[in-house]
Amino acid sequence: MPELPEVETIVQQLRSKILDKTISKIKSYDSLVVDKKISYIKNQTITNITRRAKYILLTLNNQHTILVHLRMTGHFQYFPSVTIDKISQKYRAAQFNFTDNSSLTFNAIRRFERLLLLNPQQLQSTLSKLGPEPLDPSFSTQHFLTLCKQTPSSIIKTKLLDQTFIAGIGNIYAQEALYRAKINPTSKIKDISSKSLTVLHHTIRTILQQSIARGGTTVNNYFHLDGSGDFQDLLAVYQKDYCPKKHPIAHLTQNGRSTYYCPTCQK
DNA sequence: CGAGGTACCTGACAGC
């Protein structure tokens, strides 16, 4: 499921395929997933492709932005010609046609995915709610400790998934970062030492960087444009029976989300 | 205001 490293990987691939291309039209096949306004786009060039949290931002030369959220099962497929294969057609929610006859499908399996057209004010409003980017140089250890101290009674794993707290971390990387930092996912922030939180800040950043370097994690329905990532080979606890030190993994539910952790390593 | 719960969706899979 796409979290920050998977979205970053997809953004890099989209840049190599469709940056500076001109959209001749975009056709919607699923009005639940795709903004109605998208059909107004004609003869617009994609001038920038960026990521913020788990959002993909395609900037158009009319200053509007196509904002895409893949949720769990959204994916893109690029076609050098207008021929679209049958598998892509089955889940196609939108299709971009470019003036050079290439095309891009946006496929939505679970229909949670969203593709919106936003003006600059709407974009600003959406992005302003998000917390800091964990890989941004300004996201220092001190910054993280300060944020943690603002909600001492919160459960640490819940907070890591809160996009207004830190942007881009999802269920898999939250669990993996906590394992590497040897922190129990049920701990309240005030019960975790500053030293451990410092380690957690470091593990969050390294785990995301390592995953980006490997093209992300490939589980269940996550695809990207050029094959798959292989960070799943480095997962320690997510959907595992034993941790790397051969201790049995425990499983519980927090806020309706599953959590895997090692009770031996994560006291 | 913050915290917690749930709806939204469909595919995969287990069990009968």
Add this chain to the structure above:
DNA sequence: TGCTGTCAGGTACCTC
């Protein structure tokens, strides 16, 4: 085989 039930999970929205 084919049905039913459960689980997966990011975010918006609701209630307390």
